[in-house]
Amino acid sequence: MSEIVDILISASFWAAVIRIASPLILATMGELICERAGVLNLGIEGIMVIGAFTGWMAVYQGMPLWGGVAVAMAAGMLFGLLHSVLTVPFGLSQHVVGLGVTLLATASASFAYRLMLPQVTSPPKITPFQPLYIPGLSDLPWLGAALSQTALTWAAFAVAGLVAFTLYRTPLGLALRAVGENPAAVEAQGLSVTGLRMGAVIVGSGLMAVGGAFLTLSAFSSFFFEMVNGRGWICIALVVFGAWKPGKAVLGAILFAAFDALQIRLQQTALGAVLPYQLFLALPFLLSILALILMSRRAEVPAALMVPYNKGER
Amino acid sequence: MRLETIPNPSAARKVGLPALALLATLGVAMLLALIAGANPFAVLGQIARGALGSKLAILETLNRATPLIFTGLAVAVAFRAKLWNIGAEAQLYAGAIVAVVLGTGALGSPLVLPVSAGAAMLAGAALLLGPVLLKTRLGVDEVVTTLLLNFIMLLFVSYLLEGPMKDPMGMGWPKSPALIPEARLPRIVEGLRLHWGFALAIIAAVAVWVIQTRTTLGFEIRAVGQNPEAARFAGMPVNAVLVKTALLSGGLAALAGWSEVAGLKGHLSSDLSPGFGYTGIIVAMLALLHPLGVVVTAIFVAGIFVGSDAMSRAAGVPTYIADMLLATALLFMVLAILLTKMRVVRG
Numbered sequence: 001m002s003e004i005v006d007i008l009i010s011a012s013f014w015a016a017v018i019r020i021a022s023p024l025i026l027a028t029m030g031e032l033i034c035e036r037a038g039v040l041n042l043g044i045e046g047i048m049v050i051g052a053f054t055g056w057m058a059v060y061q062g063m064p065l066w067g068g069v070a071v072a073m074a075a076g077m078l079f080g081l082l083h084s085v086l087t088v089p090f091g092l093s094q095h096v097v098g099l100g101v102t103l104l105a106t107a108s109a110s111f112a113y114r115l116m117l118p119q120v121t122s123p124p125k126i127t128p129f130q131p132l133y134i135p136g137l138s139d140l141p142w143l144g145a146a147l148s149q150t151a152l153t154w155a156a157f158a159v160a161g162l163v164a165f166t167l168y169r170t171p172l173g174l175a176l177r178a179v180g181e182n183p184a185a186v187e188a189q190g191l192s193v194t195g196l197r198m199g200a201v202i203v204g205s206g207l208m209a210v211g212g213a214f215l216t217l218s219a220f221s222s223f224f225f226e227m228v229n230g231r232g233w234i235c236i237a238l239v240v241f242g243a244w245k246p247g248k249a250v251l252g253a254i255l256f257a258a259f260d261a262l263q264i265r266l267q268q269t270a271l272g273a274v275l276p277y278q279l280f281l282a283l284p285f286l287l288s289i290l291a292l293i294l295m296s297r298r299a300e301v302p303a304a305l306m307v308p309y310n311k312g313e314r
Numbered sequence: 315m316r317l318e319t320i321p322n323p324s325a326a327r328k329v330g331l332p333a334l335a336l337l338a339t340l341g342v343a344m345l346l347a348l349i350a351g352a353n354p355f356a357v358l359g360q361i362a363r364g365a366l367g368s369k370l371a372i373l374e375t376l377n378r379a380t381p382l383i384f385t386g387l388a389v390a391v392a393f394r395a396k397l398w399n400i401g402a403e404a405q406l407y408a409g410a411i412v413a414v415v416l417g418t419g420a421l422g423s424p425l426v427l428p429v430s431a432g433a434a435m436l437a438g439a440a441l442l443l444g445p446v447l448l449k450t451r452l453g454v455d456e457v458v459t460t461l462l463l464n465f466i467m468l469l470f471v472s473y474l475l476e477g478p479m480k481d482p483m484g485m486g487w488p489k490s491p492a493l494i495p496e497a498r499l500p501r502i503v504e505g506l507r508l509h510w511g512f513a514l515a516i517i518a519a520v521a522v523w524v525i526q527t528r529t530t531l532g533f534e535i536r537a538v539g540q541n542p543e544a545a546r547f548a549g550m551p552v553n554a555v556l557v558k559t560a561l562l563s564g565g566l567a568a569l570a571g572w573s574e575v576a577g578l579k580g581h582l583s584s585d586l587s588p589g590f591g592y593t594g595i596i597v598a599m600l601a602l603l604h605p606l607g608v609v610v611t612a613i614f615v616a617g618i619f620v621g622s623d624a625m626s627r628a629a630g631v632p633t634y635i636a637d638m639l640l641a642t643a644l645l646f647m648v649l650a651i652l653l654t655k656m657r658v659v660r661g
Contacts, residue, residue: 042457068523082645089315092648093459095398099595100644114632115350233461240455278473285462285469292459298450311316 003269004262011145013261018149020111021250021257022156023048025216027235028242030076030207034165036219037200038180038243038304039271042098043083045232046105051209053109056216056223057116059126068217069210076209077202079105082098084201088194102232110225123222152218157250159207164246174202174219178300183309193309208232230285231303237288241295244302252291260284317656320377328654335646342642345636350631357629364624365617370622373508377578379609379616381406381587383515383565384570385594386601386608387522392563394526394603395451395539397556399442402567403591404426404467408441409434409568411471413575414479414490414582417497426497431572438568439561441467446560450553464591471584481581490582499577515601515609518566520604525562596644602651615640 027048033040041047055072059065079101086097117123129150138144167173170302176197179186183193211231216223238256242249263280266272272280320327343361344354365375392399414432423577444653448454471609474480477489483491499510528534534555537545546552570590575582601607622636 039454069483086645086649089317090649091317092652096595096599096648097645099400099592100641100648103592103596104638104641104645107641111346111632111634111638114634118630118632128401230462230465233458233465236458237462240458276473276477278469278476282466282469285465288462292454293448293452296448296454 002241005264007265009264011142011266014146015148016261016264017254017257018146019219019257020260021253022149022153023158023211023219024231024235024253024257025156025211025250026082026214026240027208027211028253029160030204030211031235031239031245032242032244032246032249033163033167033176033200033204033207035305036180036244036301036302037176037197038183038307038309039084039087039197039201040094040098040306041080041083041201041204041208042095042236043079043101043105043205044098044235045228045230046102046109046213046227047079047205047208048215048232049109050079050105051076051212052227053113053212053223055213056114056126059217060124062152065129065217068196069213072209072213072217073206076212077206078204079209080202081198083205084198086306088197088201091310093305094277113223113225123224125221126217128216128221129218150215150218156214157212160246160250167246177302180304183307184305187311193311197309208235211235234284235287237292241291243295243298243300256284256287256291259287262280315658315660317652318659320655320657322444323654328594331650331654332647335650336643337638338646339643344637346635346638347629347631348595350629350635356553360625360628361583361618361621363621367548368595370507371620373506373614375617375620376512377616378620379613380509380512380515380577381570381590382593382597382612382616383512383519383609384573385567385590386597386612387515387519387605388565388567388570389594389598390558390564390601390603391522391526391535391566391606393539395535395556395559396542397446397559397563398455398457399445399460399560399563399567400592400595401442401459401463402563402570402594403587403589404460405438405441405564405567406571406574406587406591407467407471408437408564408571410571410575410582410586411474411479412437412568413497413572414493417493417576418491419494421497422494426494427470427499427576430497430576431569434568434572435565436568438571439564441568442564443557444555444558444643450556462593470582471582474528475582475584478607479582483565488584492581494577498580498649509577511577514569514573515612519563519605519609522562522566526605531555531558556661569595593640596640599644600647625659 027044031041031044051072054075055068058071059068078291083097083101086092087094129152132149132151137147165175175186175191179196187193212228215227238249238252241252263283267277267280335625343358347354347357364371366372385406387401412429412434416433417426421429433633445456445459448459449456475490479490481489481491502508502510504515534550537550537551542552579586593615598613600611609634613652618639619636622633625631626633
């Protein structure tokens with residue numbers, strides 16, 4: 001038991017929590033924007049893969065790290081465009097299109113990887129984002145170590161703040177929330193439901209891809225085929241857990257990351273010697289299911305989520 | 315723009331648009347071949363020859379189609395009721411585990427094959443029951459829970475293969491012991507590498523077709539899928555129908571894993587399925603959720619995979635071209651199907 005307490009009070013544990021939470025926050029914000037506008041985006045898993053791949057490949061080809069982030073975002077927005085064209089004006093099944101986009105994006109990353117690096121057995125490394133030194137803050141005894149994070153992590157939290165501000169404090173945010181609740185009323189205001197929804201899916205997909213790029217550009221320094229490993233699906237659960245609210249979703253991501261960081265450390269303890277390591281690895285997925293069950297009764301689902309809108313139909 | 319229902323779509327529209335979707339996919343294939351620096355026509359030819367060019371190639375394609383028929387049927391049955399079972403991958407492994415548990419000496423001939431097939435179906439059905447009860451009782455979206463269960467199941471298989479189910483003679487490889495000969499599905503024709511799993515898959519497709527067209531359950535599944543509120547209003551036990559659908563769907567997906575172990579591989583390893591569960595979604599959608607169509611599209615999809623493997627060795631175009639083409643075909647096809655019923659008008 002004292003082992004767990006030692007872990008929980010160490011600065012390195014909390015540094016890991018914030019690091020693990022960062023890609024989840026970015027992708028969860030992306031999914032949250034889509035869903036608040038009424039579109040479930042199951043392309044998230046594949047869009048994270050394409051973001052991880054394109055961001056890494058751009059940097060490997062000589063672009064600066066922020067250039068890699070921009071390339072990843074653009075690639076994500078491209079797949080977001082594909083998703084939104086099919087689901088918004090054409091109103092196709094968001095389940096089927098989302099899974100199709102995930103399959104297409106994942107396959108595209110694998111295809112491009114093999115094409116560009118045909119002979120490579122272990123993927124080449126890039127120099128990832130380094131922890132930022134913040135004068136004053138970084139010198140503090142415990143906090144300095146816990147907040148020793150890369151610029152992309154700080155950006156993730158800034159994005160979450162920006163999403164919350166936009167959704168609740170701007171006319172655009174009001175329109176986006178309304179389009180996920182009552183699209184006909186938005187149309188009656190003279191706004192374009194199609195435009196708002198497509199925009200939300202495209203921007204949201206861009207954020208998902210940046211979340212994927214975090215893995216290759218900040219967390220690790222290479223691209224592996226299985227590296228996203230269900231994080232996209234976990235983010236969908238986090239949106240539900242956060243009751244479609246940015247602040248709660250960020251808290252959910254941090255809570256979730258804390259469990260993830262804890263399970264990695266518990267594997268090194270006496271507990272890890274007794275229990276199979278697969279049980280620890282399954283913990284994030286089990287927790288996600290548990291979160292969905294706990295929130296099922298309380299969540300306020302956007303009323304028009306997964307309901308396509310066709311002008312002239314009532 | 316907006317969409318408008320076409321009162322009486324012409325036959326040309328109904329056939330032409332899906333055909334156009336397949337042609338467009340072919341166009342994407344040629345484009346990808348060009349990007350990879352290969353001759354597009356040669357690549358298409360090599361895929362076709364690799365899939366169907368010899369007796370060996372055809373048998374390989376049919377073997378690869380077998381699990382896809384099962385997972386395709388599982389998805390088709392579930393999607394018909396708008397039950398989004400994306401967990402065929404996990405249910406497949408549930409069936410594979412049962413094949414090993416009962417097939418390595420626990421039961422002997424003649425009981426072992428029928429009992430393990432039945433038990434495999436039960437295991438797959440049980441695995442889908444949880445997400446469906448969460449959906450009907452608590453309103454938890456089954457897409458996410460079934461997806462998450464896929465990851466949990468793969469970790470469970472990894473645990474089994476490194477622990478209790480590890481083959482002591484496996485030279486350290488994480489694989490299960492081999493099935494006893496009595497627990498193996500025999501080959502359909504002696505000397506040809508095609509096992510009875512393929513025949514069973516076709517029988518399953520016919521059985522599902524009969525259920526869907528000739529039974530009350532089939533009628534209820536369609537009604538629930540088309541409009542659950544109307545079905546409930548008409549006095550149908552919607553939740554009970556969903557549970558029955560789930561049992562059928564999970565059972566069918568489990569047979570995919572069961573027949574791969576009992577028919578093809580003879581043991582369980584964690585690379586048993588290269589995503590057959592997910593590919594089943596493409597198979598089912600291309601077949602427009604028709605059970606007999608699933609047999610055709612499963613063979614088509616398997617042919618693309620087998621043919622791409624052969625083409626990749628010869629032309630150097632990455633084998634992932636197959637996954638890209640199938641995802642493209644899926645997206646084109648759902649759009650084409652919509653446009654057979656609706657047209658785009660300005661305004």
